[in-house]
Amino acid sequence: MTLLETINLKKSFGENVVVNDVSFNVDDGEVVSLVGPNGAGKTSLVNLLSAYLTPDHGQILFKGRDITSLSVSERIKIGIARSFQIANLFDELSALDNISLSISARSGKTYTFLSLADRDTGVQNEAGNILSLFGLDDKSNIPAKELAQGERKLLDVAVAYALKPSFLFLDEPTSGVSTRDKAKIMDTISSAVRNEGVTAAIIEHDMDIVFKYSDRIVVIADGRIIADGPPENIRDDKDVISVIMGSQGNEV
Amino acid sequence: MDIFILQVLNALFYASILYLIASGFTLIFGVMGIANMAHGSFYAVGAFVTAWSLGFLQSRGVEPWLLVFFLPLGAIAVAILGMLIEPILLRPFYQRAHEYQLLLTFGVLLIIEDGIQMIFGSDPLLVDMVIAPFGSLQIFSFRYPNYNFVVIGTGLVTAFLLWALMYRSRFGVVLRATSQDMRMASAMGINVGKVYVLAFGIGSFLAGLGGAIIVPTQTAVVGMGLEALIIAFVVVAVGGIGSQLGALIGALLVALVRTAGVHFVPEIELAVLFLIAVGVLLWRPTGLLGNAP
C-alpha cells in the first residue's frame, strides 16, 4: 500500500532549481534510501515533505490525502516526523527530557502547568525505554550539549522516533560519526524502525550502509530522480554508481 | 506656507541629528551584533564635552567664529571613550550570550548618566554664541539661522561618507566581511579585533557628533541621552536594524512624524511615534530595509 506519494514536486531558489519535478512513492513499512551527490536536492526534498519548505509546484499525498498545505505541526499530528543532518537538540535539557518532550507533545500534555514533569511515570518510563532502545540509558541525566557527537545523532533520531510517527525521515543519521560507530547506529535505528513497522526514508552518503539497510534506493541528481529500485539493481547500474561515487570523490 | 517650510526645515534638522545617532547605533549592531544601550549616553557626552569646552574657551577670550572649529571636540572625546570601552569591557564577552553585552552597555549607561552630573554638574549648558557668526537667511517672512543648514549638511555629508566608507573603500570590504561572518573573516587574515575597535569608534564618534552639533541650538541637559536612546531604537526599528539606508530613511520618517505630531497632536505625539514603531514591527519585524533575521 502506498503511504506517501509526491506528484511533480518542484522547488527553486531564484534561478537555482533544487527539486525538479519529482514524483515518487513510498510503500507502508518500506525503508527507502535517498542517495546522490551533494547539492542534488535530497535535503530540500525532505524539507518539502516535512513542511520546512513550501513547494512552488506539485502535490504531496499521505495515505491518499493531499497534505501539501499542512503546516509542520499538522504533519507531525498525522504521523510524519524527521531527524536532522546536524544534531538539532534541546541542548540545556537532559537526554531524558529531550525524549519526554516529544512524548508529552505527542500525548497532548504540552499545556500541563502545575504538575511535575518528572513525576509523570508514564512519560518517564516510555522515555527511559526509548533511551535504552537507542543505547543511551546511562546518559539519561546528562544535558544534550555534553553528549558525544555520535550520541547526539542517536538522540536526534530518538527524539523523532518518540513521536511514534508512521513515516520517519532521517537526514544523514550517521554523518559526523566515526566509521566504527556507523554500523552500530544504523543497527539501532534499523531495528527500532522495523520493530515498530515504521516507514522510513533515509538520506545517506555511505553506500555500504545504503546497500545493507534499505529495501529500495532512490538516486537523485540535479533535483531529479535518475534511478529508483532495489539495492541489487542499483549496485549493478554502473552509470548510476558513477554519478554517486563521482560525487563522493568530489567531496573528499 | 511659511509655517510649512519652517516645519519641513525643522524636520530635516531633527532628521540629521537622529540619523547621526541611529547610523552609529546600527553600524555597531551590524558589525558586531551589539545593541549598545549606552549609545544615547554617548550622544549626551558629545553634547556636554562640546558645550563645556566651548564655554571654557570663550571664557579665555576665544572669538566665537574660532570656537566653531572646536565643535567636533565632543565627537572626538566620545570616539576615544568608545575605543576604550570596546576592547576593555566588551571584547572578553563576545563568546557569551548576547544578554551580557546588553548588560555591560546598560552598566556603562548608568555610569555615564551619573558621571555627566558628577563632572559637569546638573546645570544645563548652552553654547549658542557659535550660531551668530553664521548669520541667517530670510525665507519669506521669517529668518532661519544658517547654522541649522550646517547641521542638515553635516547629516547629508555623513551619510555620503559612510556610504563611501562601506562600499567604496578597502576598509568597507573588510567591515562587511567581518559583519557577515566574523570567524570566516578572521580565517581570511582580517584582524577582527582592529575592525571591531574601529567600527565601535566610528559608531561612537557619530553619536558624539550628533551631540556636538546640536548643543549650540539646544541645551545639554541631564537625561538627554536616555531620550535619544529610545528614539534611536525607534529609528532603527522602523528603518531596519543594521541597515545604513534604513537608518537614513528611519530618521527622516521619525523626524517628519514627530514634527507633524508636535504640530497636530502635541499631547500624545510620542505615543504616536511608538505606535508607528509597533506597526512597522508587526508588519515587517526586520524593519523597512532590514534583512531577514
Add this chain to the structure above:
Amino acid sequence: MIIKIGAIKNVAQSKLFVISLLIALVLGALPFILGTYQTLLLAYGLIFAIAGLGFNLLLGYTGLLSFGHAAFFGVGAYAVAFAARDLGIKNMELLLLTGILSTFFLSVIFGIFCSGLTRIFFAIMCLALSQVVWVLSNKLYSITGGSDGMSVKWPSILWFDEYSGSGAFHRFIFDYYYYVLVIFCIMVTLMWLLCHSPFGKVLQAIRDNETRAQFVGINIKKCRFISFVISGSLTGLAGTLWVPLTGHITPESLHWPFSGEILFLTLLGGFQNFSGPIIGGIAFTYLKAYAVASTPYWQFVLGVALLLIVIAMPRGIVGLFSSLIARFTSRSERG
C-alpha cells in the same frame, strides 16, 4: 534504573522542600528581630522578587528579553490607585483582584503584539508598547495626575480595621509584611511547579531550539504567548503589592529605566536559576536603598555593580554560590 533516578529526584525534592520551609520560617520570624524600616525593606525585597520571578519566566525559561516589564508593574500599581480613588475600594483583597485583572488584560494585549517576535525585535516591541503606556500616563493628567502621580492610602488587610492613630505605621508595615510573605510563598510554589511542569519544559525547549520544538509538534507562538501573559501578570501583581507600601505612584514606574531595574535584579541573582530572581530582588532592594541613602550618584554605584557582576559572577549571586558549594562539597568528598 529509572526507578532509581526517580528515587534520587524524590530525595532532592524533599531536601529542597525542607530548605524552603526553613527559609519561609526564618522570613516569618525576621520582623520580630528587625526594626520597622528593615521589615519594610524586606517587604520591598519580596515584592521585587515576585516581579523578577515573573520577568525570568520570559528571560531564563523562554529565552525572551523584555524591555517593557515596567508597564505591567506600573499598570498593576496604577490600577490600585484608580480603584482606591475612583471606586473607593479600601479592601486589599479587592485591590489585588483589580490589579491582577488589569495586568492580565494588558499582558494579553502586549502578548498578541509580541509573541510573534524574538531577540532584539521582541525587546524593541516590548519597549515601544510600554513607552506608549508611559506617555499616556504622563499626558492624561486629568486622570493620572501626570508627573505628580497619585497617592494611595493604606488599605485594610483581611478583617483588620483601617490603620490610624499612634503606631499605625509600625502596625501596617508589620501586618503588610506577612501579607506579602504569604503571597510570595504561594507564588514561588506555583512558579516552581510551573517551571518544572511539562509546560515549563516546553518553554525551555523553545528557548534552546525553536526549530526542533516546532518539529516535535509544539505550537511555539501559543506557548510564548501563554508564558508572556503569566510573566506580565506576575510582574503586575508585584506592582499591585508595591503601591500600598510606597503610598505613591508616578509615571516613573512605567518608564523604561524601571524595566532596566527589573532586568538588573534578575541578572544580579542569576537568570539561569529558578531562585536567581528571588535572591536578586531582595539583594537589589538593599543595594539600591543603601546606594540611594549614601550618595546622590546611586545610578553610578548600580552601574559599577552591574559591570562587576557581569565580569566577576556572570551567573549571578546564586550561580556564584552554587559553584562555590559544588567546589566545597567535591573537595570534602575527596578529602
